[in-house]
Amino acid sequence: MKPSLYLAALALIATAGASAKSIELLNVSYDPTRELYQDYNTAFTNYWKSKTGDDLVIRQAHGGSGAQARSVIDGLPADVVTLALAADVDALARVGKLLPADWQKRLPDNSAPYTSTIVFLVRKGNPRGLKDWDDLAKPGVSVITPNPKTSGGARWNYLAAWGYALKKFNGDEAKVKEFISALYRNVPVLDSGARGSTTTFVKRGIGDVLISWENEAFLALKDSDAGSFEIVVPSLSILAEPTVAWVDKVAQRKGTAEVAKAYLEYLYSDEGQDIAGRNFYRPRSAKAAAKYAARFPQIDLITIDEIFGGWTKAQQVHFADGGVFDQIYLKH
Amino acid sequence: MRNLPAILRAFFLSAVLSTNFFPVLRADANDDIQALRAQIDQLDQKLRILERKQEIKDEEAAAAAKSAPKIALTDKGFTFASGDNANSVKIRGLVQLDSRFFFNDGGGIANNAFVLRRARLISEGTFAKLYSFQLVTDFAGTGTPSILDANLGISLSPALQLKFGKFKSPVGLEWLQSDSWTFFNERSIATDLVPNRDLGVLASGTVLGGALNYSAGVLNGVPDATTSNNADFKNDKNVVGRVFAAPFRGSAGSPLQGLSIGVSGDLGREKTASGRTAGYKTDGQQTFFSYASAVVADGQSWHVSPQAEYRDGPFGLIGEYVLSTVNVRPSATGAKAQLQNKAWQLAAGYVLTGEDSSYNGVTPRTNFDPAAGTWGAFEIAARYADLKIDDAAFPLFASAATNADEATSLGLGLNWYLSKVALVKLDYYQTKFGFNRAAPAVSATQILRQDEKALITRFQLSF
Numbered sequence: 001m002k003p004s005l006y007l008a009a010l011a012l013i014a015t016a017g018a019s020a021k022s023i024e025l026l027n028v029s030y031d032p033t034r035e036l037y038q039d040y041n042t043a044f045t046n047y048w049k050s051k052t053g054d055d056l057v058i059r060q061a062h063g064g065s066g067a068q069a070r071s072v073i074d075g076l077p078a079d080v081v082t083l084a085l086a087a088d089v090d091a092l093a094r095v096g097k098l099l100p101a102d103w104q105k106r107l108p109d110n111s112a113p114y115t116s117t118i119v120f121l122v123r124k125g126n127p128r129g130l131k132d133w134d135d136l137a138k139p140g141v142s143v144i145t146p147n148p149k150t151s152g153g154a155r156w157n158y159l160a161a162w163g164y165a166l167k168k169f170n171g172d173e174a175k176v177k178e179f180i181s182a183l184y185r186n187v188p189v190l191d192s193g194a195r196g197s198t199t200t201f202v203k204r205g206i207g208d209v210l211i212s213w214e215n216e217a218f219l220a221l222k223d224s225d226a227g228s229f230e231i232v233v234p235s236l237s238i239l240a241e242p243t244v245a246w247v248d249k250v251a252q253r254k255g256t257a258e259v260a261k262a263y264l265e266y267l268y269s270d271e272g273q274d275i276a277g278r279n280f281y282r283p284r285s286a287k288a289a290a291k292y293a294a295r296f297p298q299i300d301l302i303t304i305d306e307i308f309g310g311w312t313k314a315q316q317v318h319f320a321d322g323g324v325f326d327q328i329y330l331k332h
Numbered sequence: 333m334r335n336l337p338a339i340l341r342a343f344f345l346s347a348v349l350s351t352n353f354f355p356v357l358r359a360d361a362n363d364d365i366q367a368l369r370a371q372i373d374q375l376d377q378k379l380r381i382l383e384r385k386q387e388i389k390d391e392e393a394a395a396a397a398k399s400a401p402k403i404a405l406t407d408k409g410f411t412f413a414s415g416d417n418a419n420s421v422k423i424r425g426l427v428q429l430d431s432r433f434f435f436n437d438g439g440g441i442a443n444n445a446f447v448l449r450r451a452r453l454i455s456e457g458t459f460a461k462l463y464s465f466q467l468v469t470d471f472a473g474t475g476t477p478s479i480l481d482a483n484l485g486i487s488l489s490p491a492l493q494l495k496f497g498k499f500k501s502p503v504g505l506e507w508l509q510s511d512s513w514t515f516f517n518e519r520s521i522a523t524d525l526v527p528n529r530d531l532g533v534l535a536s537g538t539v540l541g542g543a544l545n546y547s548a549g550v551l552n553g554v555p556d557a558t559t560s561n562n563a564d565f566k567n568d569k570n571v572v573g574r575v576f577a578a579p580f581r582g583s584a585g586s587p588l589q590g591l592s593i594g595v596s597g598d599l600g601r602e603k604t605a606s607g608r609t610a611g612y613k614t615d616g617q618q619t620f621f622s623y624a625s626a627v628v629a630d631g632q633s634w635h636v637s638p639q640a641e642y643r644d645g646p647f648g649l650i651g652e653y654v655l656s657t658v659n660v661r662p663s664a665t666g667a668k669a670q671l672q673n674k675a676w677q678l679a680a681g682y683v684l685t686g687e688d689s690s691y692n693g694v695t696p697r698t699n700f701d702p703a704a705g706t707w708g709a710f711e712i713a714a715r716y717a718d719l720k721i722d723d724a725a726f727p728l729f730a731s732a733a734t735n736a737d738e739a740t741s742l743g744l745g746l747n748w749y750l751s752k753v754a755l756v757k758l759d760y761y762q763t764k765f766g767f768n769r770a771a772p773a774v775s776a777t778q779i780l781r782q783d784e785k786a787l788i789t790r791f792q793l794s795f
Contacts, residue, residue, distance in 0.1 A: 204380055
């Protein structure tokens, strides 16, 4: 056999390999998005099949947002990440060098195709009369919230409480710290993720109030026995913007860059936005937002940028090792 | 009447309790009850919290266990694997100690022996799920330790896996089966005609829902029954291929479900400075044919081997035919001739203890354990095989006086699977030799003067 024939045979094998690959995406997400992406994956798989003829298998992995980001940095081959906050995706760019630093500019709305906020879930009749953040810091109240070191939702919870206290105490940081410290003294269990905290509160019957993603609270109402829980909307909360990104290094290596990008872009489509609204996330599109407006209460929402100067700063000040949260919580 | 005061007392007490006669006393009782309820609620919450914390700890421990490296020692060897199983290294071994005794061969041939047939250390591994390696070294034999297999693999999908390096050429059927699990101690004489281990690149895979297995590749090319010496500097290479189908694999209940049929072959050009083969051997591993030392290969060579396998519960059957074609010269300048040697075999096994017969050996339901009164598994086997040398080989390419031109072999075997790891084999072989018409009445080679009658036992450890 001549060398040219051998090389041609190798090329043929390589080509056959390329055509034989099955398209599989791994979406690494945070805790409460299971139901959202189960719905969405079905829709996108159908859309992709009709568009390209390719069969697509989408796998989901869920956990605390920070822990999920760590797993991806450590090698979990995520084609896309749909995490609870931009800081966790930033970590993939900064620590893992898995995607460019300006990843947030690649998709509309700073790569946050839907939003949510933080509310309280209490037991039927609100036996402790909990109405606002003040009530959660009172002695004897049992508060359920996950660990901000591992959970993105927990960080939103913490920052919403911080934002409230900042306003209440006119920026007096010492008093704010005291308030937050009192609140976390009331937390008997720190789960690693938001879904774990929902389990603690709803299924294990622990605590008087669950600080929760709005969508998770709605889901708990939907899934639990009729009338077991109520949602309490605090006077002030935070605009939570879960962000999405395709992981360039992984997607390029796996040859899934095109479909990974399309997967996230389709979140902004009419169908994607409708699925978000149906799963209790606040859609970005005016059409879907109008359709689901009635289910979402009007709340005074602060933003991460205006109160904390963005995620990078908030992360560094509050949640980095030795940060404010550590100072507060380790005292307990 | 004697009970009247007691009845009156009870009546009086109930009247007192049912009125506000002692309101302070009742309020205190209510407070106590409320306090007790609150205490119970608090204790209940504390208990729930403790339980939940333990639950979280357990979940974290389970998650940590999933990601922790794993070490396993099983009947398949030692395995070291990463928590996600993406990376693993496996160490295996194979040791075979044989005894060979030959009967009725005149007694003048020093061929009875205990033989360390194989002593192999096998390491295999996978990295990032896709990339694999295999390294098989053999410490048996009289020479220095040898590397039998050394290859790297890329597993793109079940339908396409690539292998680079040194590995078994995919020509033949019994040849491809593991040394540990053939029906007999030694492969049949049909395997004399297929190339052994070679160097090159091979694509293989399973398609059509597992019903068709294929291999195709480019190899250096080695003569019959020969293993590459790890380097072969020449311009001509061999193409090899094999398809093996199980067309009734999905037909549950069909008597043909266990039938597989296939064909394998290779094609290339050989130009060598030395003899075509080191020799064809009997079941007793004695050489009954070899080309003259001056013979060289020069020209096209090819093999074709139709083959079939059937398994049904404890019954197993394999059959193959091999046609080996080579162009040779009696010396570097002699006239070229094309020779075709042919061989076939049919071998069957039956597991007396009822376990399934399998390409990967028998897994006994119980291990041999005298204390427990269990005996492992027993299998009987029978084989018939024939190898015919091309008449044109004599006398120019091989001496009719010192070589047989045909060997016909009958084998009977008993295999005792002490466990999946330990095996004892007892085989009896009888090989009848045929000779070219130019051969003398009595062969010049002593072992060919009578049928070969060999009893070969084996103690094997394979993990």
